[in-house]
Structures are given as structure tokens and as C-alpha cells.
Amino acid sequence: MQQRKITLSESEIPDQWYNIVADMPNRPLPPLHPGTREPIGPDALAPLFPEELIKQEVSTERWIDIPDEVRNIYSLWRPTPMYRAYGLEKALDTPARIYYKYEGVSPSGSHKPNTAVAQAYYNKAAGVKRITTETGAGQWGSALSFACQHFGLECEVYMVRLSYEHKPYRKVMMNTWGATVYPSPSDRTEAGRKVLAKDPDTTGSLGIAISEAVERAATDPDTKYALGSVLNHVLLHQTIIGQEALLQMEKAGELPDVVIAPFGGGSNFAGIAFPFLRLSLTQGKQIRCVASEPASCPKLTRGQFRYDFGDTVGMTPLLPMYTLGHNFVPAPIHAGGLRYHGAGVIVSQLLKDGLIEARAHDNLEVFEAGIAFARAEGIIPAPEAAHGIATAIREAERCKEAGEDKVILINLCGHGNFDMKAYQDYFAGKIESHELTTAEIESSLAELDTPLA
Ligand SMILES: *Cc1c(COP(=O)(O)O)cnc(C)c1O
Numbered sequence: 001m002q003q004r005k006i007t008l009s010e011s012e013i014p015d016q017w018y019n020i021v022a023d024m025p026n027r028p029l030p031p032l033h034p035g036t037r038e039p040i041g042p043d044a045l046a047p048l049f050p051e052e053l054i055k056q057e058v059s060t061e062r063w064i065d066i067p068d069e070v071r072n073i074y075s076l077w078r079p080t081p082m083y084r085a086y087g088l089e090k091a092l093d094t095p096a097r098i099y100y101k102y103e104g105v106s107p108s109g110s111h112k113p114n115t116a117v118a119q120a121y122y123n124k125a126a127g128v129k130r131i132t133t134e135t136g137a138g139q140w141g142s143a144l145s146f147a148c149q150h151f152g153l154e155c156e157v158y159m160v161r162l163s164y165e166h167k168p169y170r171k172v173m174m175n176t177w178g179a180t181v182y183p184s185p186s187d188r189t190e191a192g193r194k195v196l197a198k199d200p201d202t203t204g205s206l207g208i209a210i211s212e213a214v215e216r217a218a219t220d221p222d223t224k225y226a227l228g229s230v231l232n233h234v235l236l237h238q239t240i241i242g243q244e245a246l247l248q249m250e251k252a253g254e255l256p257d258v259v260i261a262p263f264g265g266g267s268n269f270a271g272i273a274f275p276f277l278r279l280s281l282t283q284g285k286q287i288r289c290v291a292s293e294p295a296s297c298p299k300l301t302r303g304q305f306r307y308d309f310g311d312t313v314g315m316t317p318l319l320p321m322y323t324l325g326h327n328f329v330p331a332p333i334h335a336g337g338l339r340y341h342g343a344g345v346i347v348s349q350l351l352k353d354g355l356i357e358a359r360a361h362d363n364l365e366v367f368e369a370g371i372a373f374a375r376a377e378g379i380i381p382a383p384e385a386a387h388g389i390a391t392a393i394r395e396a397e398r399c400k401e402a403g404e405d406k407v408i409l410i411n412l413c414g415h416g417n418f419d420m421k422a423y424q425d426y427f428a429g430k431i432e433s434h435e436l437t438t439a440e441i442e443s444s445l446a447e448l449d450t451p452l453a
Helices: 051-058 068-074 086-092 113-125 139-151 161-166 168-176 190-198 206-218 232-251 267-283 345-352 363-377 383-402 420-427 438-446
Strands: 016-018 063-065 082-084 097-102 130-135 154-160 180-184 223-225 258-262 288-294 304-309 318-323 357-361 407-412
Touching: 016 232, 016 267, 051 113, 051 232, 068 113, 082 232, 086 097, 086 363, 086 383, 097 232, 113 130, 113 139, 113 232, 130 139, 130 206, 139 154, 139 168, 154 161, 154 168, 154 206, 161 168, 161 180, 168 180, 180 206, 190 206, 206 223, 232 267, 232 345, 232 407, 258 267, 258 383, 267 288, 267 345, 267 407, 288 383, 304 345, 318 345, 357 363, 357 383, 363 383, 363 420, 383 407
Parallel strands: 097 407, 130 154, 130 223, 154 180, 258 288, 258 407, 288 357
Antiparallel strands: 016 063, 082 097, 304 318
16 A cells, blocks of 8 residues: 555654744844834834743744643644645646645644644733734634633634635634634724725725734733734744654655745745755755745735835834735735735745745636645645645646656645635636736835835
């Protein structure tokens, strides 16, 4: 029998996260204060995050210990399996060997609990009562609801209106874990009211929802805020994925030539890629790491590297990143988790330095890839995850043309069992190509008066 599944035992759950900042040739530029535009220190983050997470945010230590309590909860679903994609290889008739790491086995169905659990743990330890957050596709809100429930924390979620309407079951899932969910923009915050006054029918965006959740935390001493992507500490927690994947690849007797992951703010990409990128940065290996983004929200492939806000209203520090401009509202594609205007600062710096790559995919190509994968491998991928599959299929097809037996590793960051509306729309012929013009991108960027990085 072919070996399809590469598993690890519970005792092999890694006990440290990997901080790539220690090995970067150029470290990220400092964040700037949104008002004064001077570099800010870690203190500026204190109203929003507990001290331990701020320490991780600015840490330059290579390895950071995972607390036992966090590892214990991880063991509910970790180590996650890795599979050899024999079915997909056959369907594509490619000489490439394709593997995927499957994060959909977590309680909420994606990679997000890897950081949600860690963030809830550090907040609980700091005596915090309530955590606010935003959610796009509902994946992050569900993960944080699950994690908060575990530690007895209240959880308040601002859900992008488009997803709130399209994904009622995601909301019920959050309610089941005890969270309260509001459609964003809401009338509960000044940020939300401001946007609603300008555009009452808005479908919302992650940037707006972030503004709402941040405002709530900034104005209540018992409340902190949690972000599901972009920030350094979030990327750090996700490296558990790549640390496991390294061990699994070793067991399979392989080293990937290319590691591929979908890209929203960068956390699942960083999570799988950074432990492999470490081998390129420190041991002379040549492992390509490729981020996959939607053509309708192409910050990595068509955005600009400059300082920008993380949210829409301009409350967060200015971060040096690839961005389409914080007022950019992407087309309402189903991959809600990828509808974000910017990218994490670490990933942005790595892209600027040519150490990672990015590809953009049209909506139709993404669904074709997702369906091909479901038919060949069984698992129905989340529309976000299907972006990574689309990149992998392009790579595998290139291998076929060139007769190359490269090893491709995909991060299958979540299942699509709550995304049947998206697949339904595809089968009904309602998914359309969306052409984003250069003029649209330029006009969004032209609104920025922030410094170039
Ligand atoms: C949130 C999410 C993403 C995008 O966020 P990243 O931080 O870039 O990983 C991608 N896929 C799934 C399934 C998600 O839940």
C-alpha cells in the first residue's frame, strides 16, 4: 500500500515557536504613531494587548517556548496530518510530488485556533475579562470564540456584514462557544456609525470591523483586542504548522522545493513557510515560498510597499507593508479571509527583499482548483485554501511541461464545509471573473498621505 498519510504522535508536538525576525537579513522598519508619525515603542500597544504578547510582537529571540497549557489544548487536534496528494498528482498527470498539511482538523476547521488559543491564554494570565475582535469569513471569530470559551473569557465579535449574511452558520458556531456577534459596520461604535453614515448599504470590510473592535478595547480597561493575522505574534504562533511539517517531510524522506499557502494577512503562509525559509536563510537550502492571493485583492503582486494603517478608520499604528490602501474595499468574493488591504510587516519585508514570491489568481481559476482538489482528494477546501491549490496546480503543470519531479507542499489551511454557498454559486454559474484595473488601485493608493517605506 502507498503511504498516504504522514502522522506524528502527540509527544512530537513542537514545544517552541520559531521567530524568523532573528534570521532576517533586513529586519522590518518600526511602526509609526498614527498621529505624530514618529516611531512607537511597545508601550503604545499596551491598551490593546497583554504584556506577554507585546513582548512577542517585538521579540528578536529565535525560539519562544510554547506554554504547557497551550500545548495541552493543541493536543485536541494537533499534530495535524500531512498527506501525499496521490489523487491530485494523478488527475494532473504531473511528475511533481504534491503534499498537503491539513489544518482543517481543528475544532473550528482552520489554522486560526493555533494563535487564538495562545492569545486567549496570555490574556487570561494577565487578568483580562473580555476580548473583542473582527472576523471576515467567520474563521477567526469561531477560533477565538472556541479559545475564549476554554479560558472563561467573554468574546465579542464584529463580523463583516457580507459574511454575516452569507454565513449564518458561522455565527451560530460562535454563539455555541458562547460569543456575541455583531454585523459590521454596527452602530455600537463611533467607527461603525461613521461608515454607516457615509454608505448605509456597505457590505463592510475587515478594515472597518478592525476599527470597531479596536475602539471597544481602547475605551474599556477590562477589554483587550485580538487580531487573527498580520501581527508578528500571530505569525509566530502559526509556525507550529511548519515545525510539524518539517518533521513530517523528514519522515517522508523529502524536502519541499516549493511551499505554497494562501495569503490574507500572512499568518497561515508564515506558519508553514517560515520554518522552511529558515533552512534557506541559515543552511543554504533553496526552498521557494509562494503566497497565493486573489486577483481582486492583490496587495502582494500589485500593491505598494509603504506605511499604511491596519484598519480603515486610521486608529492602528502605521505599519510598513504591501498595501492597496486602507480605504480599498475589495470585490465581494467568497474568500472573505483574503479580503484584506494589507500584509504583515515581516512578510512584506521578506517579499521586498526577494526572499518569498507571490501569485494572484482569478476567482474562477480558484473554484476550478478547489473542485479539482475535492474530486481528487476528498476534502472540500475553504475558498481561501483553494487559492493555494490553484498556485500548486500551476506549479505542477509547469513541472509536467518541463519534466521536473519537484516536491510541492501546500498548506490546506481550512475545510470548506461552511462555504457551500460559495460552491453553490459556482455551480449556478454566478462566480465571475473580476478584473481589477490599475486605475482602481492607483486611485486607492493616491488617497494615502503616509510615508513611503
Ligand atoms: C483567515 C484565513 C485565511 C487568511 O488569513 P492568513 O492570516 O493570511 O492565514 C486563509 N485561509 C483560511 C481558511 C482562513 O481562515
